[in-house]
Amino acid sequence: xxxxxxxxxxxxxxxxxxxxxxxxxxxxxRRLQRELDLLKEDVDEQKMD
Amino acid sequence: MGEKNxxxxxxxxxxxxxxxxxxxxLVFIFAPTEEAMGQIQRIFYxxxxxxxxxxxxxxxxxxxxxxxxxxxxxxxxxxxxxxAELGIVFTTLVLITGPIWAKPVxxxxxxxxxxxxxxxxxxxxxxxxxLVRSYAAEASRGARFAAVLGIVGFIDVPIVYxxxxxxxxxxxxxxxxxxxxxxxxxxxxxxxxxxxxxIILITRSxxxxxxxxxxxxxxxxRANQRRS
Numbered sequence: 001x002x003x004x005x006x007x008x009x010x011x012x013x014x015x016x017x018x019x020x021x022x023x024x025x026x027x028x029x030r031r032l033q034r035e036l037d038l039l040k041e042d043v044d045e046q047k048m049d
Numbered sequence: 050m051g052e053k054n055x056x057x058x059x060x061x062x063x064x065x066x067x068x069x070x071x072x073x074x075l076v077f078i079f080a081p082t083e084e085a086m087g088q089i090q091r092i093f094y095x096x097x098x099x100x101x102x103x104x105x106x107x108x109x110x111x112x113x114x115x116x117x118x119x120x121x122x123x124x125x126x127x128x129x130x131x132x133a134e135l136g137i138v139f140t141t142l143v144l145i146t147g148p149i150w151a152k153p154v155x156x157x158x159x160x161x162x163x164x165x166x167x168x169x170x171x172x173x174x175x176x177x178x179x180l181v182r183s184y185a186a187e188a189s190r191g192a193r194f195a196a197v198l199g200i201v202g203f204i205d206v207p208i209v210y211x212x213x214x215x216x217x218x219x220x221x222x223x224x225x226x227x228x229x230x231x232x233x234x235x236x237x238x239x240x241x242x243x244x245x246x247x248i249i250l251i252t253r254s255x256x257x258x259x260x261x262x263x264x265x266x267x268x269x270x271r272a273n274q275r276r277s
Contacts, residue, residue: 002087002088002089003087003088003089003153004088006089006092006149006150006152006153007088007089007091007092009149010092010095010096010145010146010149010150011092011095013142013145013146013149014095014099014142014146017138017141017142017145018138018142018246021138021250022250025250025253025254025257028257029253029257029260032257032260032261032264033260035264036260036263036264036267039264039267039268039271040267042271043267043270043271043274046271046274046275047274
Protein backbone atom coordinates (compact mmCIF):
# COMPACT_ATOMS: atom_id res chain seq x y z
CA UNK A 1 0.00 0.00 0.00
CA UNK A 2 2.49 2.59 -1.17
CA UNK A 3 0.38 5.14 -3.06
CA UNK A 4 3.43 7.12 -4.09
CA UNK A 5 1.43 8.95 -6.76
CA UNK A 6 -0.78 10.48 -4.05
CA UNK A 7 2.30 11.43 -2.00
CA UNK A 8 3.91 13.01 -5.06
CA UNK A 9 0.70 14.92 -5.89
CA UNK A 10 0.39 16.27 -2.33
CA UNK A 11 3.96 17.57 -2.12
CA UNK A 12 3.84 18.99 -5.67
CA UNK A 13 0.68 20.93 -4.83
CA UNK A 14 2.16 22.20 -1.55
CA UNK A 15 5.23 23.60 -3.29
CA UNK A 16 3.29 24.89 -6.29
CA UNK A 17 0.92 26.87 -4.04
CA UNK A 18 3.76 28.24 -1.85
CA UNK A 19 5.86 29.27 -4.87
CA UNK A 20 2.73 30.69 -6.54
CA UNK A 21 2.01 32.83 -3.48
CA UNK A 22 5.64 34.04 -3.24
CA UNK A 23 5.58 34.85 -6.99
CA UNK A 24 2.28 36.75 -6.56
CA UNK A 25 3.85 38.77 -3.70
CA UNK A 26 6.95 39.45 -5.78
CA UNK A 27 4.82 40.71 -8.70
CA UNK A 28 2.83 42.93 -6.33
CA UNK A 29 6.12 44.33 -4.97
CA ARG A 30 7.51 45.00 -8.46
CA ARG A 31 4.31 46.72 -9.60
CA LEU A 32 4.27 48.96 -6.51
CA GLN A 33 7.97 49.78 -6.84
CA ARG A 34 7.45 50.78 -10.50
CA GLU A 35 4.42 52.90 -9.56
CA LEU A 36 6.42 54.52 -6.73
CA ASP A 37 9.34 55.40 -9.03
CA LEU A 38 6.98 56.96 -11.59
CA LEU A 39 5.19 58.95 -8.91
CA LYS A 40 8.48 60.20 -7.44
CA GLU A 41 9.60 61.38 -10.90
CA ASP A 42 6.23 63.05 -11.47
CA VAL A 43 6.28 64.85 -8.09
CA ASP A 44 9.90 66.01 -8.64
CA GLU A 45 9.03 67.36 -12.11
CA GLN A 46 6.04 69.25 -10.75
CA LYS A 47 8.21 70.74 -7.98
CA MET A 48 10.73 72.00 -10.60
CA ASP A 49 7.92 73.60 -12.65
CA MET B 50 14.64 48.62 4.12
CA GLY B 51 17.35 49.48 6.66
CA GLU B 52 20.66 47.60 6.85
CA LYS B 53 19.64 45.97 10.15
CA ASN B 54 16.38 44.76 8.60
CA UNK B 55 18.20 43.32 5.57
CA UNK B 56 20.57 41.36 7.85
CA UNK B 57 17.61 40.12 9.92
CA UNK B 58 15.72 39.16 6.77
CA UNK B 59 18.74 37.27 5.37
CA UNK B 60 19.20 35.39 8.66
CA UNK B 61 15.52 34.41 8.58
CA UNK B 62 15.79 33.28 4.95
CA UNK B 63 18.89 31.19 5.73
CA UNK B 64 17.23 29.66 8.78
CA UNK B 65 14.06 28.91 6.80
CA UNK B 66 16.02 27.28 3.98
CA UNK B 67 18.08 25.14 6.42
CA UNK B 68 15.00 24.06 8.38
CA UNK B 69 13.01 23.24 5.22
CA UNK B 70 15.92 21.18 3.80
CA UNK B 71 16.26 19.34 7.12
CA UNK B 72 12.48 18.78 7.23
CA UNK B 73 12.47 17.26 3.71
CA UNK B 74 15.37 14.96 4.62
CA LEU B 75 13.71 13.87 7.86
CA VAL B 76 10.28 13.35 6.26
CA PHE B 77 11.43 11.37 3.23
CA ILE B 78 14.60 9.59 4.40
CA PHE B 79 14.83 9.56 8.19
CA ALA B 80 11.22 8.85 9.21
CA PRO B 81 10.19 5.19 9.14
CA THR B 82 7.37 4.04 6.85
CA GLU B 83 4.19 3.70 8.86
CA GLU B 84 2.99 0.07 8.96
CA ALA B 85 -0.73 0.48 8.32
CA MET B 86 -0.80 3.36 5.82
CA GLY B 87 2.57 2.99 4.10
CA GLN B 88 4.31 5.87 2.27
CA ILE B 89 1.18 8.03 2.04
CA GLN B 90 1.47 8.69 5.82
CA ARG B 91 4.43 10.99 5.01
CA ILE B 92 1.84 13.64 4.07
CA PHE B 93 1.13 13.86 7.81
CA TYR B 94 4.30 15.86 8.63
CA UNK B 95 3.56 18.80 6.32
CA UNK B 96 -0.23 18.51 6.70
CA UNK B 97 -0.03 18.97 10.49
CA UNK B 98 2.65 21.69 10.21
CA UNK B 99 0.52 23.70 7.79
CA UNK B 100 -2.53 23.32 10.06
CA UNK B 101 -0.41 24.62 12.97
CA UNK B 102 0.75 27.64 10.93
CA UNK B 103 -2.84 28.35 9.83
CA UNK B 104 -3.93 28.34 13.51
CA UNK B 105 -1.02 30.64 14.37
CA UNK B 106 -1.95 33.00 11.52
CA UNK B 107 -5.58 33.17 12.68
CA UNK B 108 -4.44 33.72 16.28
CA UNK B 109 -2.39 36.70 15.04
CA UNK B 110 -5.53 37.97 13.23
CA UNK B 111 -7.48 37.61 16.50
CA UNK B 112 -4.91 39.53 18.59
CA UNK B 113 -4.33 42.24 15.97
CA UNK B 114 -8.08 42.70 15.46
CA UNK B 115 -8.55 43.32 19.20
CA UNK B 116 -5.63 45.77 19.15
CA UNK B 117 -7.03 47.54 16.07
CA UNK B 118 -10.47 48.01 17.63
CA UNK B 119 -8.84 49.22 20.84
CA UNK B 120 -6.07 51.50 19.53
CA UNK B 121 -7.36 52.22 15.98
CA UNK B 122 -3.76 52.06 14.69
CA UNK B 123 -3.63 51.05 11.03
CA UNK B 124 -0.57 48.81 11.56
CA UNK B 125 -2.65 46.26 13.53
CA UNK B 126 -5.19 46.12 10.73
CA UNK B 127 -2.41 45.62 8.17
CA UNK B 128 -0.83 42.71 10.08
CA UNK B 129 -4.28 41.13 10.60
CA UNK B 130 -5.11 41.42 6.88
CA UNK B 131 -1.89 39.77 5.70
CA UNK B 132 -1.99 37.15 8.44
CA ALA B 133 -5.54 36.22 7.35
CA GLU B 134 -4.31 35.93 3.76
CA LEU B 135 -1.52 33.57 4.86
CA GLY B 136 -3.90 31.62 7.08
CA ILE B 137 -6.15 31.08 4.07
CA VAL B 138 -3.20 29.90 1.92
CA PHE B 139 -2.18 27.32 4.55
CA THR B 140 -5.77 26.23 5.29
CA THR B 141 -6.28 25.75 1.53
CA LEU B 142 -3.23 23.47 1.50
CA VAL B 143 -4.55 21.56 4.53
CA LEU B 144 -7.90 21.13 2.75
CA ILE B 145 -6.14 19.86 -0.39
CA THR B 146 -3.60 17.53 1.23
CA GLY B 147 -6.19 16.07 3.64
CA PRO B 148 -8.36 14.54 0.89
CA ILE B 149 -5.25 13.36 -1.00
CA TRP B 150 -4.28 11.47 2.17
CA ALA B 151 -7.86 10.32 2.80
CA LYS B 152 -8.51 8.82 -0.64
CA PRO B 153 -6.10 5.84 -0.43
CA VAL B 154 -6.71 5.34 3.33
CA UNK B 155 -10.50 5.86 3.66
CA UNK B 156 -11.39 5.13 0.05
CA UNK B 157 -13.10 8.52 -0.39
CA UNK B 158 -11.84 12.08 -0.92
CA UNK B 159 -14.13 13.74 1.59
CA UNK B 160 -16.44 12.86 4.48
CA UNK B 161 -18.73 15.38 6.14
CA UNK B 162 -17.37 14.65 9.59
CA UNK B 163 -16.63 17.20 12.40
CA UNK B 164 -12.89 17.90 11.85
CA UNK B 165 -13.15 18.28 8.06
CA UNK B 166 -16.37 20.28 8.17
CA UNK B 167 -15.09 22.63 10.90
CA UNK B 168 -11.89 23.22 8.87
CA UNK B 169 -13.92 24.04 5.76
CA UNK B 170 -16.05 26.45 7.84
CA UNK B 171 -12.83 28.05 9.15
CA UNK B 172 -11.62 28.59 5.58
CA UNK B 173 -14.99 30.14 4.59
CA UNK B 174 -14.93 32.48 7.63
CA UNK B 175 -11.58 33.96 6.62
CA UNK B 176 -12.58 34.17 2.95
CA UNK B 177 -15.54 36.24 4.23
CA UNK B 178 -13.04 38.27 6.30
CA UNK B 179 -11.22 39.33 3.11
CA LEU B 180 -14.46 39.86 1.15
CA VAL B 181 -15.88 42.16 3.86
CA ARG B 182 -12.89 44.45 3.30
CA SER B 183 -13.19 44.59 -0.46
CA TYR B 184 -16.96 45.19 -0.46
CA ALA B 185 -17.04 47.88 2.26
CA ALA B 186 -17.76 51.39 1.00
CA GLU B 187 -14.99 52.93 3.13
CA ALA B 188 -11.66 51.28 3.97
CA SER B 189 -11.95 52.16 7.68
CA ARG B 190 -15.43 50.66 7.92
CA GLY B 191 -14.24 47.50 6.12
CA ALA B 192 -11.32 47.23 8.56
CA ARG B 193 -13.72 47.56 11.52
CA PHE B 194 -16.14 44.92 10.21
CA ALA B 195 -13.23 42.62 9.37
CA ALA B 196 -11.75 43.07 12.86
CA VAL B 197 -15.05 41.97 14.42
CA LEU B 198 -15.13 38.94 12.09
CA GLY B 199 -11.47 38.23 12.91
CA ILE B 200 -12.35 38.07 16.62
CA VAL B 201 -15.62 36.13 16.32
CA GLY B 202 -14.28 33.82 13.59
CA PHE B 203 -11.42 32.70 15.80
CA ILE B 204 -13.97 30.73 17.88
CA ASP B 205 -13.82 28.09 15.13
CA VAL B 206 -10.08 27.42 15.71
CA PRO B 207 -10.53 25.66 19.09
CA ILE B 208 -13.59 23.90 17.61
CA VAL B 209 -11.41 22.51 14.79
CA TYR B 210 -8.72 21.49 17.28
CA UNK B 211 -11.10 19.89 19.80
CA UNK B 212 -13.49 18.33 17.25
CA UNK B 213 -11.70 14.97 17.38
CA UNK B 214 -12.22 14.85 21.16
CA UNK B 215 -15.75 16.27 21.26
CA UNK B 216 -17.35 14.15 18.55
CA UNK B 217 -16.88 10.73 16.98
CA UNK B 218 -14.75 11.30 13.94
CA UNK B 219 -12.82 9.47 11.19
CA UNK B 220 -9.91 11.88 11.54
CA UNK B 221 -6.85 10.37 13.29
CA UNK B 222 -6.20 11.86 16.76
CA UNK B 223 -3.38 14.40 16.87
CA UNK B 224 -1.56 12.91 19.83
CA UNK B 225 2.03 14.06 19.56
CA UNK B 226 2.88 12.09 22.73
CA UNK B 227 1.98 8.84 20.93
CA UNK B 228 4.56 9.36 18.19
CA UNK B 229 7.83 7.43 18.28
CA UNK B 230 10.91 9.72 18.40
CA UNK B 231 11.80 8.95 14.76
CA UNK B 232 8.40 10.37 13.73
CA UNK B 233 8.26 13.14 16.31
CA UNK B 234 11.54 14.73 15.16
CA UNK B 235 10.44 15.18 11.49
CA UNK B 236 7.15 16.64 12.73
CA UNK B 237 8.83 19.14 15.07
CA UNK B 238 11.37 20.24 12.43
CA UNK B 239 8.56 20.63 9.85
CA UNK B 240 6.53 22.73 12.31
CA UNK B 241 9.62 24.92 12.94
CA UNK B 242 10.27 25.25 9.18
CA UNK B 243 6.69 26.33 8.43
CA UNK B 244 6.67 28.73 11.39
CA UNK B 245 9.80 30.44 10.03
CA UNK B 246 8.21 30.48 6.54
CA UNK B 247 5.16 32.22 8.06
CA ILE B 248 7.41 34.81 9.78
CA ILE B 249 9.29 35.47 6.51
CA LEU B 250 6.06 35.89 4.52
CA ILE B 251 4.33 38.11 7.09
CA THR B 252 7.44 40.34 7.34
CA ARG B 253 7.57 40.67 3.55
CA SER B 254 3.84 41.43 3.46
CA UNK B 255 4.26 44.21 6.01
CA UNK B 256 7.05 45.83 3.97
CA UNK B 257 4.76 45.51 0.92
CA UNK B 258 2.05 47.39 2.77
CA UNK B 259 4.58 50.10 3.73
CA UNK B 260 5.31 50.48 0.02
CA UNK B 261 1.56 50.71 -0.66
CA UNK B 262 1.29 53.49 1.97
CA UNK B 263 4.19 55.37 0.36
CA UNK B 264 2.49 55.15 -3.07
CA UNK B 265 -0.75 56.45 -1.53
CA UNK B 266 1.07 59.37 0.13
CA UNK B 267 2.78 60.34 -3.11
CA UNK B 268 -0.50 60.16 -5.02
CA UNK B 269 -2.05 62.50 -2.45
CA UNK B 270 0.97 64.84 -2.67
CA ARG B 271 0.70 64.92 -6.46
CA ALA B 272 -3.05 65.61 -6.30
CA ASN B 273 -2.42 68.48 -3.84
CA GLN B 274 0.29 69.95 -6.09
CA ARG B 275 -2.06 69.88 -9.07
CA ARG B 276 -4.82 71.56 -7.10
CA SER B 277 -2.58 74.43 -5.89
